[in-house]
Amino acid sequence: xxxxxxxxxxxxxxxxxxAVRTQHNLPATGCKPASWGSTMPDYVREVSESYGYDxxxxxxxxxxxxQIDRLDMVCAAMATRELTDRDRALLWAVAARTPWGKIAxxxxxxxxxxxxxxxxxxxxFGIRLxxxxxxxxx
Numbered sequence: 001x002x003x004x005x006x007x008x009x010x011x012x013x014x015x016x017x018x019a020v021r022t023q024h025n026l027p028a029t030g031c032k033p034a035s036w037g038s039t040m041p042d043y044v045r046e047v048s049e050s051y052g053y054d055x056x057x058x059x060x061x062x063x064x065x066x067q068i069d070r071l072d073m074v075c076a077a078m079a080t081r082e083l084t085d086r087d088r089a090l091l092w093a094v095a096a097r098t099p100w101g102k103i104a105x106x107x108x109x110x111x112x113x114x115x116x117x118x119x120x121x122x123x124x125f126g127i128r129l130x131x132x133x134x135x136x137x138x
Contacts, residue, residue: 004123012126016095019074022067025060077129087121094118 093103104111
């Protein structure tokens with residue numbers, strides 16, 4: 001596998017990291033059957049809850065259409081025969097900022113072997129992403 005320049009390496013990692021954030025921010029609608037929900041409002045357990053004395057909760061940031069398109073491109077680039085399921089899981093876990101030690105113990109590999117496998121998977125992902133980008137530009 002050819003070595004890629006550090007700036008391209010970081011850019012590819014940022015692309016996958018953005019896809020992880022976009023997927024995390026997508027609303028989880030339609031994940032449960034309708035019979036699991038309730039139409040009743042939540043109970044007011046304390047007086048302070050009814051008057052809004054608690055701190056404000058910040059909701060999720062809804063991804064833009066461009067972010068969802070980039071997520072689709074990343075998913076399409078990940079769905080290649082050259083990337084194994086282990087490679088996909090590794091790329092996604094690193095992008096989700098899971099510590100290398102946890103990934104290594106989960107996959108049963110040494111960290112240095114894991115870094116080499118991550119670099120190889122990142123090169124394969126970058127080549128596939130470039131091919132998809134050329135097809136969509138044409």
